[in-house]
Amino acid sequence: MWFTVLGPLQVLRGGVCVDAGPFKQRVLLAMMLCRSGTVLSVGQLMGAVWDGGQPRTARKNIQVYMSALRKIAGSRIQRVSYG
Numbered sequence: 001m002w003f004t005v006l007g008p009l010q011v012l013r014g015g016v017c018v019d020a021g022p023f024k025q026r027v028l029l030a031m032m033l034c035r036s037g038t039v040l041s042v043g044q045l046m047g048a049v050w051d052g053g054q055p056r057t058a059r060k061n062i063q064v065y066m067s068a069l070r071k072i073a074g075s076r077i078q079r080v081s082y083g
Contacts, residue, residue, distance in 0.1 A: 001073065003033050011072060018072055024049045025065040032069075032077065039080055 002012040009026050011018040020026045031048040032040065046058045055061070070077050 001076070003029075005030055005033050020072065021065070021068055024061070025068060028062070028065050029069055029073075 004010040009030050011020045020029055027049050045062050046054050
């Protein structure tokens with residue numbers, strides 16, 4: 001699996017482009033790719049997706065986006081209790 005972040009964000013599996021989902025989900029993926037190897041808090045992720053003015057459902061939306069991204073990237077996205 002390959003990810004490209006210079007130019008348009010792309011996810012490639014076996015040389016085939018995979019749909020990375022809606023805009024906010026792609027923003028979340030791009031942030032995680034740019035901070036690879038770093039534990040990110042939910043607050044940091046929400047701040048990247050919503051530049052201020054977060055909806056009250058922001059935390060749940062992050063969970064939904066992460067679930068969808070795990071279906072795409074599998075074990076490449078890991079969860080730890082503190083981030």
